[in-house]
Amino acid sequence: MKLIQKIIRELPKDGFKELVEAVAPQKDSKNRILLELLQQKDLSEKEILGQLGVNQGAYYTLKSRLIPKVVQYYTHLKENRIRLLREEAARVSFVVLNNERMISVSFLKDLEKKLIAYDMSSELAVVYKHLARLNRFDTNYETYERSYQKHIAFSLAVSKAEDVLYEYIYLLGYYHITSDQEYKVQLEDLLEELENTFNLYESHRLYTIFQIVRHYHRCTFLDKDALKKLELEVEEMVATMEGIFERYDLDPFYGVIRNLIPFLQFEYYVQIDNQVKANYFLEEIVGLIEYQFKAHLWGFFISQFLLSLISKLKNDGDFQSFIKPGEKLRTGYFVEQNETSHLIIFFQYKAMLSFYQRDFSRAALDINNLLNLSSFKDLPNIAIELRLFQAFMYSLSGDTDLYRKLAASAKRKAGKNSPLAVSVKNFTKLLFLFNKSQTSQVDEKQIIKYWDLFASEKGNPARLLSHVYLNSGLILTMLK
Secondary structure: OHHHHHHHHHOOHHHHHHHHHHHOOOOOOHHHHHHHHHHHOOOOHHHHHHHHOOOHHHHHHHHHHHHHHHHHHHHHHHHHHHHHHHHHHHOHHHHHHHOOHHHHHHHHHHHHHHHHHOOOHHHHHHHHHHHHHHOOOOOOHHHHHHHHHHHHHHHHHHHHHHHHHHHHHHHHHHHHHHOOHHHHHHHHHHHHHHHHHHHHOOOHHHHHHHHHHHHHHHHHHOOHHHHHOOHHHHHHHHHHHHHHHHHOOOOHHHHHHHHHHHHHHHHHHHHOOOHHHHHHHHHHHHHHHHHHOOOOOHHHHHHHHHHHHHHHHHHHOOHHHHHOOHHHHHHHOOOOOOOHHHHHHHHHHHHHHHHHOOOHHHHHHHHHHHHHHOOOOOOHHHHHHHHHHHHHHHHHHOOHHHHHHHHHHHHHHHOOOOHHHHHHHHHHHHHHHHHHOOOOOOOHHHHHHHHHHHOOOOOOOOOOOOOOOOOHHHHHHHHO
16 A cells, blocks of 8 residues: 555646546545545554445455556556656757757756656666767766766666576576476576676666576575575565665566565465465465566566466465466466467466366366467477376366377377386376276276376376376365
8 A cells, every 4th residue: 555655645636636537437436535545644454444434355355456557557657757758868969969068968967867767777878978978078077978888887787687587587487397407507507697797786676687586596496494594585575676666666667567576475485385475475466466467577477476376286285276366367368379388387277277176178178279379399298298188187077089089199109118108108097097987986996096106206207297286085076
């Protein structure tokens, strides 16, 4: 709520009216009343609940829906201001070349103040370059020249850090779906490169990028005990980032990632198996995730969230938590077809969602859609795993022909005398029993026997379907 208060109190009277009309047009709506209360004075949460006449749960829902709307409106307002500033910065050369020195210097100094307020380093470099030229015969020359060189170097450093962020995102996605250790080596090199860049400058932008990358790196590669020791450091990082987002609230990059913080916290608390805190941040995420679907960068963050959601299910077996964001993701989220790692993670989540809701045909269709959307020439083992999951779904739904066809295809492509072949062979034995159970009594002893084998390292050396939360009890329940 502090964020909304800060936004609405910065707006002029007319600006606040426009905000209210945009996000809460109905005169007697709870959203409108809440905005007006927040503009007038500081109230405790208890007082707000009393004024609104709602309970804690309804207030939380109201708040989680209102915050993204206000932020989105304010971000659009800021984007217009930034666009105008960039247009003004683009006119610098024309103004300097076509006016007297004093007029040009006055224009540049005024623009400098505006650009500093918006922390627009690249545009500031242009301003300092021209100020240095205009002051070549003055004592101020060296000051402006140093500022110019500093901003050029800093802009290049930030640009490089952003490049590293995107490269890290790309490689981490492929590490998650392949577990290839070569990706891990490259990821560690990128983290080291980013840390070296971060150490060169005292910069909130470099700090933010570095912390995001390091956080996901730690959550991916450190074990639970090592991560637990970092809890205080994680809390300090979150507090610092919240302060940065509040201070530089006009920054377009921060506008995009402003809602990332609960995702970072959820990721961390899932990895250390703190169910209470993980559930708390999951509730916050469910309230705002649909507002993150459009920004391209969020494809990575949502993929990481889904992987954490899968890990959480494996930790606590809480199906309700796993299913909570499902409908919003199914109806509103879209992954670019060429983003293979993100596509696989999203469709695996959708298929698992259908499976746990006992909609086996839909789960098989989800995997079929994935196989049709993307090429798996370079990922043959993943293609086999996906087809095995499809066969699993068909065996549960009683579609014998499709189950047999897919199981035979997986066995053929897995070859012989390899870890993959062993895993496929043992899982297809289970599939036979699952399919048989559709027409005859469930052979619980045999299913438990072969499941225990497949769940062992010896019986599943390729670790097929390791992302799926399964046990013999759950399987037997699905067969009834």
